[in-house]
Amino acid sequence: MDFIKNPRAIEEKSMDLIDPFISDIDLTPEEVTVYSRMIHASGDVDYGHLIRTSEGAVEAGIKALAGGCNIYCDVNMVKAGINKRALSALGGEVFCRVADPEIARIAKEKNIARSMAAMNSFGTDLNGSIIAVGNAPTALYEAIRMVEEDGIRPALIIGIPVGFVGAADSKEQLVRRAPCPYITVRGTKGGSSIVASCVNALMYNLVKRDNMLYVQGKK
Numbered sequence: 001m002d003f004i005k006n007p008r009a010i011e012e013k014s015m016d017l018i019d020p021f022i023s024d025i026d027l028t029p030e031e032v033t034v035y036s037r038m039i040h041a042s043g044d045v046d047y048g049h050l051i052r053t054s055e056g057a058v059e060a061g062i063k064a065l066a067g068g069c070n071i072y073c074d075v076n077m078v079k080a081g082i083n084k085r086a087l088s089a090l091g092g093e094v095f096c097r098v099a100d101p102e103i104a105r106i107a108k109e110k111n112i113a114r115s116m117a118a119m120n121s122f123g124t125d126l127n128g129s130i131i132a133v134g135n136a137p138t139a140l141y142e143a144i145r146m147v148e149e150d151g152i153r154p155a156l157i158i159g160i161p162v163g164f165v166g167a168a169d170s171k172e173q174l175v176r177r178a179p180c181p182y183i184t185v186r187g188t189k190g191g192s193s194i195v196a197s198c199v200n201a202l203m204y205n206l207v208k209r210d211n212m213l214y215v216q217g218k219k
Helices: 007-021 029-042 045-049 057-066 076-081 084-090 101-110 114-121 137-150 167-177 192-204
Strands: 051-053 071-073 130-133 156-159 182-185
Touching: 007 029, 007 045, 029 045, 029 051, 029 057, 029 192, 045 051, 057 084, 057 130, 057 156, 057 182, 057 192, 071 076, 076 192, 084 192, 101 114, 114 137, 130 137, 130 192, 137 156, 137 167, 156 167, 156 192, 167 182
Parallel strands: 071 130, 130 156, 156 182
Antiparallel strands: 051 182
């Protein structure tokens, strides 16, 4: 049991234990990384068969991150869970405006949720970005609307809000309408830690864990 003293050994053992639960799913190596780390973050092997990705979504996310894209979140818990060193090494930043006083004012004036006002405030900055929603279905609904009605073109939406009111439906809308590449988890499960694990997994296809300043293809 000496391995329990070694964080890397624990992680590798965890991935070995997770692997049988996704072995029946046709996944690329990059997709395996994403699925495995989402399951690891949740501690729930049922995730393997609840995760849904549009064709090429993982590849699209990796490509966007390799190009230095920014990440826009619905809540600060998602922002807190994203590996900032890895993202910075790739040239990107992470943003969340839900707690901004200006957003509170706009939300009150328009009688809408702060998360919706915050997502809308990013506007065209969302083009080529990754949108990461882990808490607020309203933010995911707004992101979908902005793609369909405002012509916003994010590289990827990771939409995995958790809960019993609107969460499952917002994710079904994402899958059904598929306005752009997406990664989601069907049903009520999800949350900020799951979204952050998904973002980090995408980056771990590009950035070495032990040296965040070394990026594949870059020095």
